[in-house]
Amino acid sequence: xxxxxxxxxxxxxxxxxxxxxxxxxxxxxxxxxxxxxxxxxxxxxxxxxxxxxxxxxxxxxxxxxxxxxxxxxxxxxxxxxxxxxxxxxxxxxxxxxxxxxxxxxxxxxxxxxxxxxxxxxxxxxxxxxxxxxxxxxxxxxxxxxxxxxxxxxxxxxxxxxxxxxxxxxxxxxxxxxxxxxxxxxxxxxxxxxxxxxxxxxxxxxxxxxxxxxxxxxxxxxxxxxxxxxxxxxxxxxxxxxxxxxxxxxxxxxxxxxxxxxxxxxxxxxxxxxxxxxxxxxxxxxxxxxxxxxxxxxxxxxxxxxxxxxxxxxxxxxxxxxxxxxxxxxxxxxxxxxxxxxxxxxxxxxxxxxxxxxxxxxxxxxxxxxxxxxxxxxxxxxxxxxxxxxxxxxxxxxxxxxxxxxxxxxxxxxxxxxxxxxxxxxxxxxxxxxxxxxxxxxxxxxxxxxxxxxxxxxxxxxxxxxxxxxxxxxxxxxxxxxxxxxxxxxxxxxxxxxxxxxxxxxxxxxxxxxxxxxxxxxxxxxxxxxxxxxxxxxxxxxxxxx
Numbered sequence: 001x002x003x004x005x006x007x008x009x010x011x012x013x014x015x016x017x018x019x020x021x022x023x024x025x026x027x028x029x030x031x032x033x034x035x036x037x038x039x040x041x042x043x044x045x046x047x048x049x050x051x052x053x054x055x056x057x058x059x060x061x062x063x064x065x066x067x068x069x070x071x072x073x074x075x076x077x078x079x080x081x082x083x084x085x086x087x088x089x090x091x092x093x094x095x096x097x098x099x100x101x102x103x104x105x106x107x108x109x110x111x112x113x114x115x116x117x118x119x120x121x122x123x124x125x126x127x128x129x130x131x132x133x134x135x136x137x138x139x140x141x142x143x144x145x146x147x148x149x150x151x152x153x154x155x156x157x158x159x160x161x162x163x164x165x166x167x168x169x170x171x172x173x174x175x176x177x178x179x180x181x182x183x184x185x186x187x188x189x190x191x192x193x194x195x196x197x198x199x200x201x202x203x204x205x206x207x208x209x210x211x212x213x214x215x216x217x218x219x220x221x222x223x224x225x226x227x228x229x230x231x232x233x234x235x236x237x238x239x240x241x242x243x244x245x246x247x248x249x250x251x252x253x254x255x256x257x258x259x260x261x262x263x264x265x266x267x268x269x270x271x272x273x274x275x276x277x278x279x280x281x282x283x284x285x286x287x288x289x290x291x292x293x294x295x296x297x298x299x300x301x302x303x304x305x306x307x308x309x310x311x312x313x314x315x316x317x318x319x320x321x322x323x324x325x326x327x328x329x330x331x332x333x334x335x336x337x338x339x340x341x342x343x344x345x346x347x348x349x350x351x352x353x354x355x356x357x358x359x360x361x362x363x364x365x366x367x368x369x370x371x372x373x374x375x376x377x378x379x380x381x382x383x384x385x386x387x388x389x390x391x392x393x394x395x396x397x398x399x400x401x402x403x404x405x406x407x408x409x410x411x412x413x414x415x416x417x418x419x420x421x422x423x424x425x426x427x428x429x430x431x432x433x434x435x436x437x438x439x440x441x442x443x444x445x446x447x448x449x450x451x452x453x454x455x456x457x458x459x460x461x462x463x464x465x466x467x468x469x470x471x472x473x474x475x476x477x478x479x480x481x482x483x484x485x486x487x488x489x490x491x492x493x494x495x496x497x498x499x500x501x502x503x504x505x506x507x508x509x510x511x512x513x514x515x516x517x518x519x520x521x522x523x524x525x526x527x528x529x530x531x532x533x534x535x536x537x538x539x540x541x542x543x544x545x
Contacts, residue, residue, distance in 0.1 A: 024119050031143055031152070032115035039107035039153030044098065047423050048405035051455075052078075053110075053155030054103030054426070058454040060086035061100055062470050065463045067443060073470035076251035076260040081196040082157045085109045101459055106155025113159035114152030118143040120166040121359065127174060128366045134377060138359050141380035145355050146389040147298060147348075154402055157197050158352050164194030165204055165327055165353065169360055172208060173323050176215055184212070184235045192239035196247065199261060200350075203334040205240045207326035212236045215319055266451045266498065285346040285399065291339050294346070295332070297397040299354035300387050301379055302332075305361040308372045316368045324360035328353040347400045358384070421526035428523040429455030432490070432532060435521065441465045441487065447477055448490035449500035453532070456490065469501060478505050481516065482540045489517055489535045496529055515541040 042048040060083040062073035074083040089105035099105045121142050125135040142148060151158045168190035175183040191208060194201035212232050220228040248258045260266075285291075296302065306329065309321040331353050339346035362376035391397045393410050405422035408415040417423040433456050436446055443464040450457055450468040457466050467477050467486065477484040478501060491510045494503045506514035510533060513519060517535030525531030 024122060027122065027139065028115045028119050031118050032111045035111035035114055035149065035152035036107055037153075038149060039111060039155060040104060042153060042405075043102050043104065043107065046405065046409065046417075047425065047427075048402065048409075049103065049425065050154055050156055050400070050402040051425055052401075053106040054458055055454055056083045056157070057086055057090065057100065057103045057106045057155070058450070058458040059083040060090045060105065061458060061463065062450070062468065063087055064090050065100075066457075066468060066470060067464050067466070068471045068473075070470075072250075072254050075470065076247075076255050076257065077266050078261070079157065079196055079198055079247065081160050081193065082106070082109055085112075085160075097461075103155055103458070107153060110155050110157075110159040111152055113163045114148065117159065117163040117166050117356075120163065120170055121356065124166070124170045124173065124360060125363050127170065128363045130363060130366050134374075137377050137381055138363060141377060141385070142356060142359050144381075145385055146392060147352060148355060150392075150402065151349060151352060156349070156402075158349055160197035161194055161201065162352065162356065164190050164197055164201065165331070166356055166360075168194065168204065168208065169324055169327050169356075172211065172327065173320055173364060176211070176320050176323060179219075181235065184232060185239075187212075188236045188239040191236075192243035195240055195243045200331045200334060201240070202244075203330035204327045205237065205330075207330035208236055209233060211319065211323060211326045286340055286342045288340070290396070291336055291346075293397045294339075294348050294399065295336065295351045295354060297391045297394075298348065298351040298388060299358050299380075299384055301358045301376060301384055302354040305358040305376055308365060308369065308376065309361045312365050312369045312372070318368060321361060321364045321368065324357050324364060328357035328360070332357070348398045348403060349400055355380075355384075424526045426455045426459065428525060428531060429453070430459040432456050432521070432523055432534065433459035433461075435534075436465060436488070437461050442485070444477070444485055445487045446490065447474075447481055447486045447488070447502070449492070449502050451500050452492045452497055453490050456532075474501075478502065480540075481537050486537050488520075489537060491533045491535060493525075493529065493531055493533075496525070496531065509535070513538075 056078065059074040059078070062075075063069060063071050063083070064087055066073055074080055074087075086105040086109050089108055090100050093100035093105070096104075099108070118139055122135055122139050125138050130138065148162075151162075168187050171183040171186040171190065174180065175187060187208060191201055191205045194204065213229055216229040216232040217225055251260050252258045306325055309325045312321045313319060332351060335344070335350040338344040339350070344350065358376055358380055362373040362380070365373040365376075392403055393406050395404060395407065401422065405420070408417045408420040408423050436456070437460055441462070444467050445465050447467045448456065450466075450470065453468075457463055457468060460466070467474055467484070471477075473484065477486055481489060489502060489509070491502050492500055494500075494510055502509055506516070508514045509517070513535045516539065517537045519533055520536045521534035522530055523532040523534075
């Protein structure tokens with residue numbers, strides 16, 4: 001059963017055939033190659049990256065190259081899609097080691113997804129009957145935006161989320177226009193894929209639910225209004241609900257945690273709490289002026305676009321223009337609320353969806369309010385891009401671990417690259433990996449919690465020498481390292497980070513080896529603060545006197 005809708009709007013759905021597909025294919029290939037090139041240069045030449053990106057590559061590597069390779073080794077703190085996509089790329093690292101050691105597998109992943117997002121945006125423009133020239137202006141306003149380029153090259157999960165939610169917006173608009181049940185099903189499928197990329201797809205799903213329920217209720221004949229609304233909501237929400245429940249139940253079965261992101265010792269909530277503890281509970285980023293600067297710094301036209309969408313929807317009596325606001329706006333509202341309540345880090349990238357929101361509103365308004373749509377697209381290209389580009393080195397607005405690296409590029413005298421923390425990431429981990437590799441240790445000789453030491457594992461040419469958190473015998477080896485052939489234990493500084501499994505098991509390990517090991521090596525992190533200590537296991541502890 002599906003809803004009976006009024007006659008189709010002027011915009012007709014185009015179905016590309018033959019040579020018409022080639023512009024989209026060419027666009028995808030050019031953008032994917034371009035984003036990858038930017039990311040590769042940033043990583044290999046300047047050592048600029050967001051640590052979460054190679055961390056996800058390490059998660060993929062754990063599932064493939066650890067002592068106990070298994071799919072659940074990708075972990076349950078972060079949603080799995082990016083790491084799953086990266087697994088075959090990590091396998092290819094046997095021919096190109098940089099895919100693993102430098103985290104370029106992540107750059108490939110994000111480049112492919114962000115290029116796909118640009119192609120989907122072009123398809124939205126085609127669906128809306130936008131002329132070819134304006135189609136390419138819309139694509140350029142999105143694909144050439146400096147933050148889209150940066151996060152298409154970043155190796156993070158934002159690109160996968162962007163692709164999924166644009167896919168969702170496209171088919172929800174088509175369903176609102178034409179009522180095809182296939183578009184409704186694809187809307188739900190896109191949401192399900194989006195949730196496997198980032199949990200922020202949840203507020204987007206709530207927005208979709210509201211739109212589908214409202215449209216179904218208003219447009220359905222009175223006799224079948226309730227059943228039609230329920231059925232359409234079920235069609236739209238079933239793929240998302242399946243992904244949500246499957247991921248939660250899998251985490252509960254394997255790790256005894258339904259939502260590890262929120263409840264795990266390694267999850268987002270724990271990390272944010274640790275940061276607040278170091279700042280005496282004061283979070284300068286939670287003030288409304290800071291939040292506004294980041295939202296409008298990402299896309300200064302977002303407020304105008306939302307106003308245009310609402311006015312056009314009310315005056316023209318159409319829901320189509322409100323679809324981008326419901327989908328992207330839900331996630332942006334969540335980002336605002338989470339930053340205001342200090343439950344997230346408030347990274348600049350959390351507002352990335354403001355960029356497609358403005359462009360999609362313009363495309364949705366094309367046949368109902370053309371001049372506002374034209375002005376939004378034009379301003380997105382000639383105003384928003386240079387405006388945001390100038391802010392990337394403003395650390396108060398463009399707050400993020402990736403963006404912070406650009407300060408040393410613009411001002412190398414004031415921020416020497418060799419001393420800037422954002423340019424020194426993973427340097428100590430690579431040094432420690434080389435130190436272990438040079439010893440030619442047998443498998444299972446080095447025990448460490450991979451929550452903070454994943455960079456050592458990722459940089460090593462012999463990953464099987466490490467006993468890491470996802471290994472089946474990790475807990476047993478941690479409790480009795482002398483019985484499991486453990487020669488070295490890597491401890492992390494509990495004063496700088498959330499206490500890992502080693503520090504929780506041996507509270508004095510960092511300070512004195514807990515009576516089972518002697519200090520042999522120490523290394524700093526990105527800052528001059530001591531981050532790692534390597535202890536040589538001496539044997540079981542002496543019995544108490």
